[in-house]
Amino acid sequence: MPADLCPPYAPFFGFAGVASAVTAGAAFGTAKAGIGIAGLGTFKPELIMRSLVPVVMAGIIAVYGLVVSVLIAGNLTPSKGYPLAAGFIHLGAGLSCGMTGIAAGYAIGHVGDSVTTSVVGMILILIFAEVLGLYGLIVALLMNTKVTALVDVCN
C-alpha cells in the first residue's frame, strides 16, 4: 500500500509546482509598462516617480511567485517519503499562483502602458489587477495547508 501511495516519481510533480509558481507575468507587465514609461520620460521627467508605480506592482507579483515557491520547496520532503497526493497538491498550488500571476501581470502591463494623467484612477485600476495575483496566492496557501495532514502516509 505505501508503495502505491508514495511512488518514486512523486517529487516530479512537487518540483514542477515549485517551478510553475515563479511567474512570467511580472516580466510581461514590466516590459509593457516600461515601453510607455520610456516614451513618457523623454517629454516629462518629473513624472518618473509616479509612472513607475506599475513596474513596482509587477515586482510585487513576482514576489508573490517567489514566496509560494519558497513555501512549497520548504514543504517538499523527497528523502523522507513523499506521497503522490502531496505532489499533486503542490503542483496545483504552484500552477494557481503562476497562472494568476500571468493574468495580473498582463493586466498591469496594459494599464501601465497607457499612462494616464490621473494618478488616483491609474492606481485604483492597478490595485484591482494586483489582487488577482493575491487571490491566486491565497488559493495556493489554502492548498498547501492540506499537505500537513498527509505527512505519515508513507510509513
Added chain:
Amino acid sequence: MSDQIAAAKASEQAASRAALIKLVFFAATLIILPISSYFFTEKYVWSGNSNYAAITAICAANIVLIAYIVVSVMEDKQSFKDAEEKKISETKKER
C-alpha cells in the same frame, strides 16, 4: 541670464539624483524585506509554521508597495505646486 540657466540645470540634476536614490531604496527594500521576513518569522515568531510566515512576507511586500504609492503621490502634489508657483512668478516677470 546664463547663470539662471545654470542654476536651473543644477537644481534639475539634484532633483533627478534624489529621485534615483529613492527608486534604488525602494527597489532594494522590495527585494530584501519580504523574503528575509519570511525566513525570520518562520524561525523565530511562528515556530516553524510556514503558512503564517508566507502571509507575513506578503504583508511586508504590500507595505512596501503602499509606502511607494504614498511617496509618489506626495511628490506628485509637490511638483504640481512647484509648477504653479513657477507659472505665477513667470507671469509676474512678464509684466
